[in-house]
Amino acid sequence: MEKFKEIKFNIGELKGISAKNIEEHLKLYSGYVKNINLIFEKLGELMADSEKNAYVIGELHRRIGFEFNGMRNHEYYFKSLEGGAKQLPVNSQFRKAIEKQASTLEAAMVGFKTLAMTRGVGWAILYFDKQSQQLIPAWIDEQHVGQLNGLSYVLGIDMWEHAYVYDYPTSEKKIYIEAFFDNLNWEVIEQNFLGAQ
């Protein structure tokens, strides 16, 4: 297994999300990269005697989902904040797809923000399912509980407390959701969608 590498993101000044919050958030991303690599390193050692180490091997395999998704979720998230707020391109394919499922993109985003307000910590994610040719939303508990098998991440928002609590208390997370959308680079979302076809 080749080691996963930490990506360096180029995130400018954001409206309503402080540089301090982004800085602390990036440290946590770094921890996920470190730990997914650590799991595979430990597994490599332990597999040398898979009989004796069976229990620990099992628990490390079980934890791959947390660390890997902790890495990859954050990469999608930070990438969608690079480049500053940008609108969807004219003739956006993503807009066309979503308007087959909702009256307007704006109406769909009202629904997505309701999803983001789900109790607990985790992610609101909108995936594209190539097989049924539909956008499918899901709430992900923590980093890894409920990710959809084989689907492509198009749009997501981190709803762990660390994503916003340097700027807003937990009881005001609704304001953070608005701030996230104020800074979203929709061109990245369009690219995610095109890559999912």
Add this chain to the structure above:
Amino acid sequence: MEKFKEIKFNIGELKGISAKNIEEHLKLYSGYVKNINLIFEKLGELMADSEKNAYVIGELHRRIGFEFNGMRNHEYYFKSLEGGAKQLPVNSQFRKAIEKQASTLEAAMVGFKTLAMTRGVGWAILYFDKQSQQLIPAWIDEQHVGQLNGLSYVLGIDMWEHAYVYDYPTSEKKIYIEAFFDNLNWEVIEQNFLGAQ
């Protein structure tokens, strides 16, 4: 949202996995299709008053991962048992990829079977990660805990008790793992791998 449709699988006689076990297993698959559709139907109704119904909406969103993956995991599984046991094609790309990571395909499968013996109920899945160009294994608890964000399912085995218990008791699940591989259509695995590029 368009309704998901139940797929009809054409599974012939298997060695070591009874027709009775497959028959009961297919009933459960059918339940997942029914219930993922039910979730989206209920959500449609409840979103008419998203303020009042916020709590229940949250719990249904949280459960999409269980029902959707319960459907999709089983579709990959049954598809890999259609057509009878078949070998990987000569010049298999999947074999080439796996032999970059393990000494041989056989050695890699020893590791995969260890993964499948993880305590509890769930799935052992081998995904392909297009980004790092690697095969990545993970244990999935139940249907949905630990699925890897955005990766493609290549090879998997259902380790819920219902997958084998009509033929072998839980304490002998190791025999079922061997039986699964005896019946595996590796051409489907090759196709999964090619589709993941």
Add this chain to the structure above:
Amino acid sequence: MEKFKEIKFNIGELKGISAKNIEEHLKLYSGYVKNINLIFEKLGELMADSEKNAYVIGELHRRIGFEFNGMRNHEYYFKSLEGGAKQLPVNSQFRKAIEKQASTLEAAMVGFKTLAMTRGVGWAILYFDKQSQQLIPAWIDEQHVGQLNGLSYVLGIDMWEHAYVYDYPTSEKKIYIEAFFDNLNWEVIEQNFLGAQ
């Protein structure tokens, strides 16, 4: 930490639950006892260098809930099937308590059976909360997801597939629920309730 010991249960012939099913079920119970002891043994070894082993220590700590509850849940379950079907004593305190919350015990049991039909594998448990002086029901996913902090187990039913699938397929688990109640020793439930005061 002293090792937990496997309890030997004296379960007679049951109606609608086969000796074969009980026999296989007891093997799994035995596995939980073995593995909770294994976790604490491994932790003892690893804590000698808690810095270096931090990651694995964390994952073993996280898994205590699964193995410990897998042991203890089953002990409550098998104990409630010892001694054969017996009714609640005249002047049952449990009955009095439940009739403060439901019209009749029978009505409460209709609700409890609905709880037992929750999708997935786990346990339906009715606890007593000394603090609020109430019986509180909860669905427990697997062995450990949702156990109520500090409350006492009064009545429970194992809804993992291994609890019944040698007798009934998953799609007929409703029949098993009835069979369980046909064999229940309510005197044990009364004792559980009295011990919870």
Add this chain to the structure above:
Amino acid sequence: MEKFKEIKFNIGELKGISAKNIEEHLKLYSGYVKNINLIFEKLGELMADSEKNAYVIGELHRRIGFEFNGMRNHEYYFKSLEGGAKQLPVNSQFRKAIEKQASTLEAAMVGFKTLAMTRGVGWAILYFDKQSQQLIPAWIDEQHVGQLNGLSYVLGIDMWEHAYVYDYPTSEKKIYIEAFFDNLNWEVIEQNFLGAQ
């Protein structure tokens, strides 16, 4: 079901944990009380047609563990911070019990702090098991994943980000653990232990 009531805690000035952090933390506790009551209220309505509402009833039952434990965990936590830092009484029974399992209380607390550093959000809890007459530690994911069936909470620390992030970033949670112990009223821990006998 009688409604659970929010407890008013009398927490004085703490060292290293700000009034602001406690204030925000108490708001979240209040949310758990509100939502466990909401679940039972909704269940009461939905049980009027338990056939039609079976799916939603199941998901609400599944969520009792999160909300109930979210309430009760916090009550133990805040109670242990009332009254200011106090030492264990002379002849502490808790100390005697822990010194049967570890060389000293201090050594045991080193282990407990390692437990508290487990990755993710949740609780480190030390329970007393009346049956085996031992103190048993466990990591609880979120509020509810891994609580030990029937055991009594003796000592615990909230390791969700909201417990400390107004004072320390996530990457420095180790400092918060020390701060918690600097303010701990060990007389409450002694009482918890005595109540567990």
